[in-house]
Amino acid sequence: MNATANPDDLANRQNLLLLIHLRWIAACGQIATILAVHVWLGVRLPLAGMLAVVAFLVCVNLASVWRSRWPGGISSSGLFLELLVDVGALTLQLYLSGGAANPFIFLYLLQLMLGLVLLRAWAVWALVVITSLCFIGLMFFRREIVMPPGEGEAAFFRLHLQGMFLCFLLAAALLAIFVGRIQRNLRARDARLEELRQRSAEEEHIVRIGLLASGAAHELGTPLSTQTVILDDWRHAAAFTGDPGMMEELEEMQEQLDRCKAIVSSILTASGEVRGEGAAHTRLSAFIDNTVGEWASSRKPAHFSFAGLEGGDCPIVTDMALRQMAFNVLDNALEASPQMVRLRVRNSGQELEIEVSDAGPGFSEQMLKALGLPYHSTKGRPGSGLGLFLVSNVVRQLGGRLDAYNRAEGGACVRMTLPLTALTFGPPMNEDVEGRLHGD
Template structure:
């Protein structure tokens, strides 16, 4: 992030240097042609050529994509100070009103560089100012100066001071605001990355808790399963139809608990690799929606699948749980109707889940995907969309939500095809 901000700031320095070149060419032309000032055009032209060459090198440096450091920005500013010092030496030294342009270099250093480097620029410009007050090439006013003497020089000096002030003020506003914008963007990105790191740490803690609970539950569930199997063969239960039916129901509940535990371990990466299977995404979505319909039994479920049938993906329980979280939220908001649509849009797979509920509150939409953002009063709620958001983010996709004009809400899951698709085993 720091290197990216420095790269953008180097581009701003390059732009400023192009403006300096144009300004120097225009000023020298006006002084020579309109004011008849005798200037060492060849030497001043060489300084301008140096600035043009420096800019071309800097542009190549940016195009290379290599990291731009604070030290490199400091060297760039020092070279600009050196070029300005040479031009001032050739055109009157400290008596030249454009000597106040040193302040622009100091301001840029204060914004772009660390304190130590900024103070170094202050020291260099101050020494250059002192040196120019004693060593410089005096201005030759030519015929204009001989005709009007000191008054003409004073008028030119005032005009030059005004032009220098105007130029410095405009450049400070234009470039310092853009530089501070780059820095603000960097800080905002840094804050976002810190927030994401905190959320991922939260997921790690929940994952450790979930896998620990799954391991702990494995033993008692296995014990209950063995006991229920033994009871099934007991004569009193075998002869009682009602008890046998209850026993069968208990065994089904135990089997479901064991399946949930297996899914938790699978999502944590502790299941065997063969439990992740390859399947057509369209069929996998059909299977997941059918499984959710059977388990939740919504009053009305509309489902449309427009995914290409030949798209093969690596399927696991994490994708199923991600979709189930969103569908469960929609069902809680709208028990009477849930609408699911899967389609392919460019390089992405979109799954849209709509409900007919009251929609999201504005503050909930602003915090969508954050942990514990729920309107439900029970503690620990609001993790479903948070977990789904982070799963999608890991895959390079995303989750978005909006309220519908006619009532209800729509949650959209976006998954890149490249993150899901796998080559066919025969082709491999």
């Protein structure tokens, strides 16, 4: 079943399955009770009519089974109609077996309890009115029970008490089992709704981040262009051309300035200014090697360990989001542990596992519980805590998962697990998520 379907529809569909199970139990119980009373106790019952009602319940249940597998939604009104069918069948059985004098009339309360858990207020009160009218009607309209010859009122009263006890046991057991299961379904629905609300809030954060990044990129374009012109003039000025040391520094400045301009361009591309240019067909090993080489050459870590891709190579579709996702996790590890960063990439054939380890102080318990939530960081500066949040959103968009833990020997480890199918076929990244990975 699709986890992204309407949570109310999922809960209603599961509750319909519970009603179907309950109806199978009711049909079997009715057959057993009818035969026991008719054959064992010798009380003459209209077997043809009562068994016809059971057959009707079986047909309705088969139709409900088909309905539960139908792709359309299951509404609360549909559950209300299902309960009305059960009330109608119970009323017919009671009419044929003594009416209101039948001790099993208290099974109406079972229907009301189920309605109280499953239905909205108007439907519950409608069920109260309908069952009350049925009770009143059975007080005046019924088929009298024919007791065996020689049995008097004492035997009828004893039979009535025994029936009440059986009715109590049946109702209590069914309520304990099925209402508990219905409550679990409703709690699962509430959990799914809370997850959707959380995801909506995170998407809103990403939209704001994208707008901020796009605006900042536009603002930075002019001063970067001005600095490029000034730096080019310096490189041709007589005061600098004769100084090799100064020329080397100017070259380094030009390299860093070009990198800043590339970052600004990537932000604009990711925020929708130039769409469709980031995706590229390549091989997994080439993408990993290029990304790792670019990060290592630009950051120059003191000790960086990477043994290459483990497992088989394969063609993939990459874009800027994947590259920046890896950059963000590596940058966080380098900041926490400048003395050691280790990267491990493994292709299991079904999933791509990217694991980044460091020798830093590790994550606090609060950080591990809030993994992937925005603005949760130990760095204590404005805007921090967005790195893993954005990484988490990209991983989720790709259908993967993000895990983090503290290593026994010290330091932390962040693991990103992505399905290879998402990389092979180029999943449609959410435009509010794709590429907005620059930041802390």
